[in-house]
Amino acid sequence: MNPDNFLRDACEDVFCSMKNIILLLASTCLFACRQNNADLIIKNAHIYTVNPQFDTAQVLVVKGGKFIAVGGDRLLQQYQADSVIDAKGQFIYPGFMDAHCHFTGYAKDKYKLPLFGTKSFDDIVGMVVKYAKTNQRIWIEGRGWDQNDWVQKDFPVKDTLDLLFPNTPVFLMRIDGHAILCNQKALDLAKIDLNTKVAGGEVQIKNGKLSGMLFDNAVDIVKKILPGRTDAETMHDFADAEKDCVSLGLTSLVDCGISYSTCKILQQAYQVNKLSIRNTVMLSDEKENYDAFLSKKPYRDDKLHIAGFKVYADGALGSRGAHLLEEYSDQHQHFGYMLTPADSMKKIAEKIFPTGYQLCTHAIGDAANREVLNIYASVLKQKNDRRWRIEHAQVLNENDFHLFGDYNIIPSVQPTHATSDMYWATDRIGKTRIKNAYAYQKLLQQNGWLPLGTDFPVEYLNPLYTFYAAVFRKDKKSFPENGFETANALSRMDALRGMTIWAARSVFEENMKGSIEVNKLADFVLLPVDLMKADAQTIYNTKVTATYIDGKLIYRSPE
Numbered sequence: 001m002n003p004d005n006f007l008r009d010a011c012e013d014v015f016c017s018m019k020n021i022i023l024l025l026a027s028t029c030l031f032a033c034r035q036n037n038a039d040l041i042i043k044n045a046h047i048y049t050v051n052p053q054f055d056t057a058q059v060l061v062v063k064g065g066k067f068i069a070v071g072g073d074r075l076l077q078q079y080q081a082d083s084v085i086d087a088k089g090q091f092i093y094p095g096f097m098d099a100h101c102h103f104t105g106y107a108k109d110k111y112k113l114p115l116f117g118t119k120s121f122d123d124i125v126g127m128v129v130k131y132a133k134t135n136q137r138i139w140i141e142g143r144g145w146d147q148n149d150w151v152q153k154d155f156p157v158k159d160t161l162d163l164l165f166p167n168t169p170v171f172l173m174r175i176d177g178h179a180i181l182c183n184q185k186a187l188d189l190a191k192i193d194l195n196t197k198v199a200g201g202e203v204q205i206k207n208g209k210l211s212g213m214l215f216d217n218a219v220d221i222v223k224k225i226l227p228g229r230t231d232a233e234t235m236h237d238f239a240d241a242e243k244d245c246v247s248l249g250l251t252s253l254v255d256c257g258i259s260y261s262t263c264k265i266l267q268q269a270y271q272v273n274k275l276s277i278r279n280t281v282m283l284s285d286e287k288e289n290y291d292a293f294l295s296k297k298p299y300r301d302d303k304l305h306i307a308g309f310k311v312y313a314d315g316a317l318g319s320r321g322a323h324l325l326e327e328y329s330d331q332h333q334h335f336g337y338m339l340t341p342a343d344s345m346k347k348i349a350e351k352i353f354p355t356g357y358q359l360c361t362h363a364i365g366d367a368a369n370r371e372v373l374n375i376y377a378s379v380l381k382q383k384n385d386r387r388w389r390i391e392h393a394q395v396l397n398e399n400d401f402h403l404f405g406d407y408n409i410i411p412s413v414q415p416t417h418a419t420s421d422m423y424w425a426t427d428r429i430g431k432t433r434i435k436n437a438y439a440y441q442k443l444l445q446q447n448g449w450l451p452l453g454t455d456f457p458v459e460y461l462n463p464l465y466t467f468y469a470a471v472f473r474k475d476k477k478s479f480p481e482n483g484f485e486t487a488n489a490l491s492r493m494d495a496l497r498g499m500t501i502w503a504a505r506s507v508f509e510e511n512m513k514g515s516i517e518v519n520k521l522a523d524f525v526l527l528p529v530d531l532m533k534a535d536a537q538t539i540y541n542t543k544v545t546a547t548y549i550d551g552k553l554i555y556r557s558p559e
C-alpha cells in the first residue's frame with residue numbers, strides 16, 4: 001500500500017468516526033431536548049392494556065391524571081418524569097370496576113355487628129351477647145348471617161333474643177338484605193303485630209306467633225325507624241369503605257339503589273374531596289329521586305356520575321323470594337313473588353325512556369326476568385344503545401335469552417353468586433333449571449359483552465374473586481373439583497374485560513376509562529400475578545401491590 005494513501009485513509013477514518021460521534025451527540029442532544037415532561041413513568045412492567053386488540057405493553061406514561069403514552073421501551077427516550085417507577089416485571093391492569101355493588105350501603109353498615117360465616121344460630125346469639133356489652137347505641141344492629149351456612153338450615157326464631165334482650169331492640173339482617181330477624185322489642189317499636197300485612201313482603205307467623213323473621217318489603221318497616229348516623233359520620237364511613245375498595249384494586253364502582261338522602265351526602269363527600277374512587281350511581285325507585293333528578297340531565301363529572309334508576313322486580317333465591325315460572329323444587333306450590341307489580345314497572349320504564357337515564361332492574365327468578373325483558377322490549381321496541389340493564393339475570397328460561405340480544409338489554413352479573421349459591425341452588429330450582437342459571441357464557445353470547453360485579457356486601461368485595469369464580473367456577477376450597485356448571489365459565493380475557501372495559505361500557509364510561517389507552521383516566525392496578533396464566537389458587541390468593549387513581553398512588557401494600 002502506498003504510504004500516502006494509507007495516511008489519507010487513516011485521516012479519513014478518523015474524520016469519519018469524529019463525524020459520527022458528533023452526529024450521535026447531536027442526535028442525543030436533540031432527543032434530550034425533545035424529551036417530553038410527564039408526571040409519572042412506569043417501566044419494566046407487563047401491562048395488559050385491555051384495548052380492543054388486547055395488546056400488552058412495557059411502559060406507561062401519565063400526565064395530568066391521564067395516560068399520554070403506552071408502549072415499549074422507546075418511550076423512555078421520549079419522556080422524562082420526576083417519578084419513574086420500575087415495576088420489576090410485575091403486571092399492570094386497568095383499575096378494576098365493580099359493575100354492581102352497594103358501596104354506600106356497605107359503608108353505612110360498617111359500624112354494625114358482622115355476622116358472616118356463622119355455623120349456627122347459637123353462634124349469632126353468642127356474638128350478639130358479647131357485642132351488647134360494649135354497644136353504645138340504642139339498637140343492636142347486626143348483618144351478614146346466612147342460615148344456609150348452618151347445620152340446621154331453617155330460618156331462626158326470636159325467642160332466645162326476647163329472653164336475653166327484653167328491652168333492647170335487636171335487628172339482624174340476612175346476608176342478602178332481603179330478610180331480617182328482629183326481637184319482640186324491635187317489632188313493637190315498628191308496630192308490627194299478627195295482623196300486619198305487607199304487599200311484596202312477609203311477616204312470618206309460626207304456630208300462631210310472630211317468629212321475628214321479616215322478608216322483603218316487610219324489612220323496610222323496621223329499617224325506617226332505625227336510628228340514623230349524622231352526615232359527618234356517614235362521610236367518614238364512606239372514606240373508610242373506600243380504603244377497603246382500593247386495597248383490592250377497585251378504582252370505580254356502580255353503586256346500586258341509592259336513596260335521595262344518601263345521594264346528597266355522597267355528592268357532598270365529593271365536593272369536599274373526601275373520596276377518590278369513582279362512583280356511578282343508580283338511584284333507588286323512590287318518588288324523591290324521580291322528582292329531583294328526572295327533569296335534569298344525568299349528572300356527570302370524572303368522579304361522580306348519576307346514571308340511572310334501580311328497580312326491584314323480585315326477591316332473592318336464597319330466601320325463596322325470587323319469582324319463578326314453575327314452583328320451587330324444594331317448596332311445593334311456592335313461586336316466590338314480584339316486589340314491584342308489572343304495571344308499575346312498565347310505567348317506570350315509560351317515564352325513564354324519554355330521559356337520558358338508564359334503567360336497571362333486579363331480576364332473579366325466570367318469571368321476573370321474563371317480565372322485565374318483555375317490559376323493556378315493549379318500551380325499547382327495537383335494537384338500541386340505551387344499555388338498559390337487568391341486574392343478576394340469575395335464572396332464565398331457555399326461550400328468553402335471545403331477548404337480551406334482540407333489544408340490546410345488558411345482563412349485569414356477579415360470578416361469585418354462582419359459587420356462593422351452588423350448594424343449595426339446585427335444591428331450589430332442580431337439575432333442569434340450573435342449566436340456565438348463572439349462565440354467564442350464554443348471556444355473554446347475546447350482546448358480545450358482559451359487565452361483572454360482586455353485589456358487595458352480599459359477597460365479599462374482592463374483584464379477584466369475581467375473576468376466579470367466573471373463570472374456574474369454584475369456591476375458595478377448590479370445590480367442586482371440576483367446577484360448577486362450567487359450560488357457563490368465562491375465558492380469562494373476557495373475565496378481565498368484564499371487570500374493566502365492559503363494566504365501564506355498562507354505564508357509558510368506556511371512552512374515559514376501563515383500558516390503558518392514551519387520553520383515558522390513569523386508573524390502574526399493579527399485581528404480582530399474571531391473571532392470563534397463573535393457576536387458580538394463586539389468583540385467589542393474590543394481593544394487590546399498588547392501586548392508582550388519576551395517576552396518583554392511592555394504595556400500596558404494606559409488604
Ligand SMILES: [Zn+2]
Nearest residue numbers: 100101256455
Ligand atoms: Zn345488589
